[in-house]
Amino acid sequence: MKQISKYLAIAASAILWTGQLSAQDFEPFNRTVKVNDYMEPAIPHPDQMKEAQAKLQALEKKTGKKPNILWVVVDDMGYGDPGSYGGGAALGAPTPHMDALARGGLRLTSCYSQQTCTPTRSAILTGRLPVRTGLTRPILAGDHLTKNPWEDEISLPTLLGEAGYQTLLVGKWHVGEAVGMRPHDVGFDEYYGFYPAQKEVTQRLDARRYPDLVLNEDRLRAFEAIGPDDHLQHGFKGGKTEKVMQIKTTDDMGRVDQVLTDFTVKRIKEMAKSDKPFFLEHCFMKVHCDNFDNPDYPGLSPAKYQYRNAIAEVDMHLGTIMKTLEEEGLLENTMVFFTSDNGPQMDAWPDAGYTPFRGAKGTTWEGGVRIPGIAYWKDMIKPERESDGLFDLMDLYGTALKVAGVSTDKLPNDRYYDFVDQTSFLLADEGESNREMVYFWWGNQFMSLRMKEYKAHVKVIIPTSTHMYIDMSTIQNVGLAPWLFNLYVDPKEELTMGHRRNAWLATVLGEAKKHEMTFKKFPPKNVGL
Structure with missing residues (x-):
């Protein structure tokens, strides 16, 4: 997750603060309260x-x-x-x-x-x-x-x-x-x-879809x-x-x-x-x-x-x-x-x-x-x-x-x-x-997070053919800056707003950094997948 730190620094450099505001005057952007260090913080209601x-x-x-x-x-x-x-x-x-x-x-x-x-x-x-x-x-x-x-x-x-x-x-x-x-x-x-999904059971039975398996006795x-x-x-x-x-x-x-x-x-x-x-x-x-x-x-x-x-x-x-x-x-x-x-x-x-x-x-x-x-x-x-x-x-x-x-x-x-x-x-x-916040991973790679109506990607999956989101896709880093979408304006995530029309880029990425820190204190398991 080193790319998060890099993007956070880039985004922070683009934020200009004008004036001093008391923290008591406004509800904080991140409204959650952390009760202990081993559980996800929540918004108190x-x-x-x-x-x-x-x-x-x-x-x-x-x-x-x-x-x-x-x-x-x-x-x-x-x-x-x-x-x-x-x-x-x-x-x-x-x-x-x-x-x-x-x-x-x-x-x-x-x-x-x-x-x-x-x-x-x-x-x-x-x-x-x-x-x-x-x-x-x-x-x-x-x-x-x-x-x-x-x-x-x-x-x-x-x-x-x-x-x-x-x-x-x-x-x-x-x-x-x-x-x-x-x-x-x-x-x-x-x-x-x-135990398995439908396809994993029926592929051994369906000669029309899987002839090279079903009609080959050795296989x-x-x-x-x-x-x-x-x-x-x-x-x-x-x-x-x-x-x-x-x-x-x-x-x-x-x-x-x-x-x-x-x-x-x-x-x-x-x-x-x-x-x-x-x-x-x-x-x-x-x-x-x-x-x-x-x-x-x-x-x-x-x-x-x-x-x-x-x-x-x-x-x-x-x-x-x-x-x-x-x-x-x-x-x-x-x-x-x-x-x-x-x-x-x-x-x-x-x-x-x-x-x-x-x-x-x-x-x-x-x-x-x-x-x-x-x-x-x-x-x-x-x-x-x-x-x-x-x-x-x-x-x-x-x-x-x-x-x-x-x-x-x-x-x-x-x-x-x-x-x-x-x-x-x-x-x-x-x-x-x-x-x-909701955090999104693909395997052991951090991909994106949603905070309020904002979605920030640091890695994306790009298909190289129609509908082929698994069989013909690649995972890519997003480049110089994260791809930030306002899902209320752009629910299809088609054009990042990033530095052009969004002031919260650094803040959202800061939450990703906090998320990263939980893995340093509580390392993930490796079970061989």
């Missing part, structure tokens, strides 16, 4: 925190137990795919259930993920940036890790389990399938799903020797792991999200009868390429293309899950968060989603990391709210702890935590975000 705490206390008094927590994560869905984010019927795939969820709660317009699957999925369960945990990219066939990155992490399901929660993950995992790295090894009581045998598991797994903490079903055809994969939804519905009905609250993370296999129609719902969307059919099917299953919560009388006591793990994988186009922003999955442009985020909680989150306040999916970690009544004092102080507790942002009727 004491009044909205009191309001949120009062709501939580009243609800617990009414129900007699802590709230349930449900996360619904779609794989590779673009910001512009749901109707409530500009897609839906306009793109040939209406999303009535996603849109109803948005109308009934808080629609976030600046919600951020990591730039690809594994980093996001690990970050939301550890509350830490992937560059700190070592889980910087998907674990692929043939990878050999030098250590288990989970062995010294404090996972969210571990903490919630200790607090009396039933913890369950259904669907895609993609954060390691070796013993010690599976969901039921890292804190979940139960796991029902697939297919070699692939099977190192390839990811192609079975639906059912595992239990400290107990057995059973292979329930093998994916033998693309039709099998097309039906998988129905199978997973049926299981989630079944378990919600069972857990509704328990005195214990639950934490359930439902992770769809769709809409990650390669998408195959569920043969029981062929051509489900008006567009008829496989990706759009997949969006329509995910929306249908979301409706089923929400209806189950309602029928079981759980809506008032369940915090629901609906999102995607990153932007659309445009390299698979047309089997890919839509974003109105520059870039896509695999990049730290807005199109790769800005995703839908909907928070819904009947009678707890005010309906029809919309906010451009910053929200990082890592914030789900701290928010879940607060909702469950688990103190962050339980977290060890020998590592840095990047989450911000956003409970008051979500629950206060006029709540504002408690986060001031």
Whole structure:
């Protein structure tokens, strides 16, 4: 990160201060307060925190137990795919259930993920940036890790389990399938799903797309020797792991999200009868390429293309899950968060989603990391709210702890935590975000940060062909000065304002320097990725 210091010096030289102002006269540009040196500072909002705490206390008094927590994560869905984010019927795939969820709660317009699957999925369960945990990219066939990155992490399901929660993950995992790295090894009581992404399973079955693999017996045998598991797994903490079903055809994969939804519905009905609250993370296999129609719902969307059919099917299953919560009388006591793990994988186009922003999955442009985020909680989150306040999916970690009544004092102080507790942002009727900055990394390279409406890049990913943001892209330093965009003026990040029209360049880069210092005090892990 030496380039940050260089850019900071250049930017500072261009700032001319005229006059003396008292610090007490104005709100500081960086409004955060640092409580300790191992946790991300946050913007204090004491009044909205009191309001949120009062709501939580009243609800617990009414129900007699802590709230349930449900996360619904779609794989590779673009910001512009749901109707409530500009897609839906306009793109040939209406999303009535996603849109109803948005109308009934808080629609976030600046919600951020990591730039690809594994980093996001690990970050939301550890509350830490992937560059700190070592889980910087998907674990692929043939990878050999030098250590288990989970062995010294404090996972969210571990903490919630200790607090009396039933913890369950259904669907895609993609954060390691070796013993010690599976969901039921890292804190979940139960796991029902697939370790890899759809494509990693079906490429061994699809001769039209991968003829040099499927139709070559020697290569297919070699692939099977190192390839990811192609079975639906059912595992239990400290107990057995059973292979329930093998994916033998693309039709099998097309039906998988129905199978997973049926299981989630079944378990919600069972857990509704328990005195214990639950934490359930439902992770769809769709809409990650390669998408195959569920043969029981062929051509489900008006567009008829496989990706759009997949969006329509995910929306249908979301409706089923929400209806189950309602029928079981759980809506008032369940915090629901609906999102995607990153932007659309445009390299698979047309089997890919839509974003109105520059870039896509695999990049730290807005199109790769800005995703839908909907928070819904009947009678707890005010309906029809919309906010451009910053929200990082890592914030789900701290928010879940607060909702469950688990103190962050339980977290060890020998590592840095990047989450911000956003409970008051979500629950206060006029709540504002408690986060001031979002930091973006690609592997172990710092790329950019967003602060307020500003986005500063010190490295960028440039595609050399249409849609090829992974397969034909290069990482480049930006040159003499960082590329600074005002996202309210230029949401597509097309022309940097830099020194011409922005006075905050040095200030924004100063925050990057502070971020860099946390790595000097708390060095990142290297697990061999």
